Amino acid sequence: MPSADGGTTSLPPIPLALGGDDPCTAASKRTAERASWAQKSLSLPHAWKLSQGEGITVAVVGTGVSVDAPALEGRVTAVGDAGDDCVGHGTFIAGLIAAAQSKGTDFQGVAPAARVLGVRGTDERGTASVGLIAAGIRTAVDRGAQVVSVASALTTGKEELTGAVRYATKRDVLVVAPVAPDGETRPTDAPVDTYWPASAPGVLSVAGVAANGTVLRSADGAGEADLAAPGGAVVGIGPRGAGHFIAAGSSAATAFTAGAAALVRAYNPDLTAAETAKRLISSGPPTGDAARLDPYAAISVVTDGTRSPASAPEESKPLKLPVMSSTLQDRAMVVAGGMAMLVLLVAAAAVVIPRGRARGWRRP
Known part of the structure; x- marks a missing residue:
């Protein structure tokens, strides 16, 4: 039987049972130094x-x-x-x-x-x-x-x-x-x-x-x-x-x-x-x-949807998110649109103003 640590240590096998005339298992003289x-x-x-x-x-x-x-x-x-x-x-x-x-x-x-x-x-x-x-x-x-x-x-x-x-x-x-x-x-x-x-x-x-x-x-x-x-x-x-x-x-x-x-x-x-x-x-x-x-x-780790021995696995439950009312959805869309416009204006300014200064633009 091959050793459990890649062959560097040859260890004796432990028996499952003994024959009628077999002596009791003696102490092993070999030690596995490393973890298997x-x-x-x-x-x-x-x-x-x-x-x-x-x-x-x-x-x-x-x-x-x-x-x-x-x-x-x-x-x-x-x-x-x-x-x-x-x-x-x-x-x-x-x-x-x-x-x-x-x-x-x-x-x-x-x-x-x-x-x-x-x-x-x-x-x-x-x-x-x-x-x-x-x-x-x-x-x-x-x-x-x-x-x-x-x-x-x-x-x-x-x-x-x-x-x-x-x-x-x-x-x-x-x-x-x-x-x-x-x-x-x-x-x-x-x-x-x-x-x-x-x-x-x-x-x-x-x-x-x-x-x-x-x-x-x-x-x-x-x-x-x-x-x-x-x-x-x-x-x-x-x-x-x-x-x-x-x-x-x-x-x-x-x-x-x-x-x-x-x-x-x-x-x-x-x-x-x-x-x-x-x-x-x-x-x-x-x-x-x-x-x-x-x-x-x-x-x-704590898990849901587990199974007990000899039983079929349970199906995972889908995550349910809260439903938002139509009024709240409209308000959210307005706010999101305004925020998006503001971001675009700031980005445009960050690009245009430095270029204008580099070309000698001046306010009239």
Whole structure:
């Protein structure tokens, strides 16, 4: 897999899951000194002048979030055994959301002051299930998360996952999920255009895009996403040590979006979860069928005519100007005509008088 900084640093890939005999993911011995293309494309330094996610808790429903990750030190709360992330993918996702800058690197998460709640949506080896993800979403809500980032996209679980999302939306919690699974190809040979929980009403669904702006192959045609965000070869942290890893997929794009949601909710605490989603969607420039994530614009710009996830965009309303009465119109025309005549006389004088003096004109 290519590195995210143009090839100058070769980083190990973070696994999505582990085989039965695979050891837990070890610490990376390599560090990305510079910010990745993904971080640069989001113009985060501008957004950080307004918000860094203070006071917001983002739940990561995945393989867990390591409480030992240095870049998340003191800001991780794990439910049950979720603080022991053997796979490392959940910690990677949490780092994209909220990692603080460490010495010797420019890498940071989108919301470096936010707190992280680690919740299992997989077993210890990284295999996701409908039951674990649904229970993870509900647990995240009950534990006080304002934003929930789900790392998995499943082909089944419509009823159970829709119910879990409904549980979250009724309690003003924003659920963000990938529109398709990570990887170069879809998990089955048959075409799949609906994944869960991304297709559930109220979810902010996200597709990953590469550095050149193209949608990742696994997400292409997998259903309409609400947003597009960096997902191709991005840098992140691991479950142990201060080194970095690399990964690609819509789960990474979902993490960037969840971090941006934390920035928006911290800066605009009166916004509901649905309004936060609308702000993220409406503020981004269009990229194909989905808007491109723009954290700074989402924080700072108020827009009308926005759309909620999975809904059609509203038509913009024409600007209505006050109608002037006929009497006022006549008076305005007279005044305008007089002003125009005065301007012409002054202009003519400015040209004629100097020329007359130059030719020796004298008054009789």
